Amino acid sequence: MARNRTGSESLNVSSARSQRFLFSNIIMHRLTIEQAVEGLQARKFSSAELTQAIYDRIDKIEGSVSAYIHLTREMAQQQAQDADRLIAQGEKKPLLGVPIALKDLICAQGTRTTCGSKILNDFVSPYDATVVRRLKDAGAVLIGKTNMDEFGMGSSTENSWHGTSKNPWNLERTPGGSSGGSAVAVSANECIAALGSDTGGSIRQPASFCGITGLKPTYGRVSRFGLIAYASSLDQIGPMTKTVADSAIMLNVICGKDPKDSTSAEVAVPDFSQALRQDVKGMRVGLPSEYFTSGLDPEVEESIRKSAKTLESLGMEIVDVSLPHLEYAVACYYIVACAEASANLSRYDGVKYGYRSERSETLMDMYSNTREEGFGKEVKRRILLGTFVLSSGYYDAYYLKGQKVRTLIKNDFENAFKQCDVIASPTAPAPAFKFNEKTGDPLQMYLSDIYTISANLAGVPGMSIPCGQSSTGLPIGLQLMAKHFDEETLLRVGHQYQQNTDHHLKFPSL
C-alpha cells in the first residue's frame, strides 16, 4: 500500500498527504461506496490510488477467480484522473472517483461487449448504455467487464464462452449466474461495486452464492437501452454491492425514465438513500409457505427462519402468506423467456456485426453456420425451445398458456401484498453448487432459480442479502420482495437488517 503510485504526485492534495499515509493502513479494495466517497472527499486518498489498489487486487487474485472478461485500465485511469481533478475543485457527485465493474452485456462506448459469447467476441460498442452514461455522469470509474453465462442464459457462469468464474468462498464451487463475474468481483474486492442484470434471478442468485447484496429493481425502473437483450419483458439491470446502503446509492444513479427505452417507467423517483433511515417497526413481513417445502436445504431454511426472527426483533410482524403457483413458475418462465430469446437472438446473422462463419457459399448457409459456430449449447437449447413454443400449431398450447400462467403468478403477488409489506424467502434452495454438478441436466440447473423467477414474471423488485453461512462456510442469501416500485421498502428492511447483523461484513479469505 505504501508504494508510490503514478498519478498521485500530480494531484493538488498536498495538504492531505500526511492523512493519506495514515489511511494507507486501510485496505482500500475492501471499501464500500459510502466509505470510498467519504475517503475521496476527505482527500485521504485519490481516485487514481483507489483505482490502482483495485487493479493491484485484480492482478493478485484474478488468476484464481476469473471474474473479468476484460479490463479497461486506460479508460479507468483517465476517468480516475478526471475525478481527482473534479474533487480538487470541490465537486461532489454520488460515485465520483469510485471504481465500478459492468456485466459484459452492458454497452460502454469503445469497449468490447461480448455477452459471454463467441458470436460477439470482437464486438466493440459504438455507444453507451443509458446506465453507463448515468454512471459516468455520476463520476464513476469503469474498471472492466465481468464474466457471465452466454447471453445471461445460465445459473453458474459455466455457459460463458470465456470459461467459468470461481466462487471466492470455495474455488471448487460456482459463483452462480448469470451475473457470476460481477458477484465474484464484488465479493473478492476486485471492484467497489458492480452492475448485473436479472432475467430470472441472475443478480440475486449469484449475490446469494457469493455473500453480497444484489438488487433486481421493478421492471421498468431502470432503462434497458444498451443492455443486450435476452428476454425483453423480464430483463432488468441492477446493483451488486457490499451493502444495502451502497445499492441505494447505485439505484439513485441508474434509475429513472429514459426516452430511449419505451418500457422505462414514468414514476416518481425517491431518494433511496433517505429510505434507509426509516425504521421498520410495525411493518409486516410475509413468509410464503410454498418456499419452505421439500427441496429446500435444511441449513438454508434455518438461516432464513433465523433472519425472520431478527426482523421480528426489529419490530416487524411476521405473517404467513401464500404464493400458490410457485411450482409452475419455472415452466412458465422457460416458455416466456425462451420465446422472447428466440426472437431477440435472431439478430445474430453474421451480417451487421459479430462473428461470421467462413465456410459458407450461400446466404442461408452463412446464417446457420454462423449461429451454429457462434452460439453455445445452452443458447441453442433455448432458441430451439422458444422456436417450438412460438411455432404454428403449438402457440396456444405453450406460449399463450405460459402467458396466462404468468397472470396467475402476478395475481399471487398482488394477493400476498394485501397482507404484508415485504415477502421474505430463501434466494436459492441451496448454497453454491460444484462445477459440473448440474451441467448434464438442464432441468436441474433451471430449478436452481425456482425462488427468484417469479419476481421477474410478476415484475416486482427483489433483493438478496447475506444472512448466514452453511456448515461448510458457504454464504446463504435472504430474498426480500416488495410491491411494484417499492424498492424503498426492500432497501429499508435490508438496511435495518444489516445494521443489526454482521453477515454482510464477512469476506472470503483470498
Place this chain on the structure above:
Amino acid sequence: MTKKFEIEKLVQLARLSLSDDEKAQLEGDLLSILGYIDKLETLDTSNIEPTSQALSVHNVFREDELTEKVSGEECLQLAPAHYKDHYEAPKII
C-alpha cells in the same frame, strides 16, 4: 410424452445447423423440458387473460428527431465484411 416436434424442422426455423450428435442430445433435452412444462396443463386458465408485460402497457410517442447518431462508417466497421458503403454477404440464390 409424445413427440410434438421434428428437430430437423426446428433447427431449420431457428437458422441453426447442428451436428448429428448435438441434434440427438438437444432433442432429448427438449423432450425432457417439454415433459416438465406439461405440468401447466393441470391448471385451468380458461378465464385468465394472458400477460405479456408485467406492468401496464401503453403507447409512448415522441417526435422523430435525431438527437445523436452513430455514423454509417462506424456501423460498417462493425460488420464482418463490407464493400464501400454496403454490407457484404454471400449470394442469396
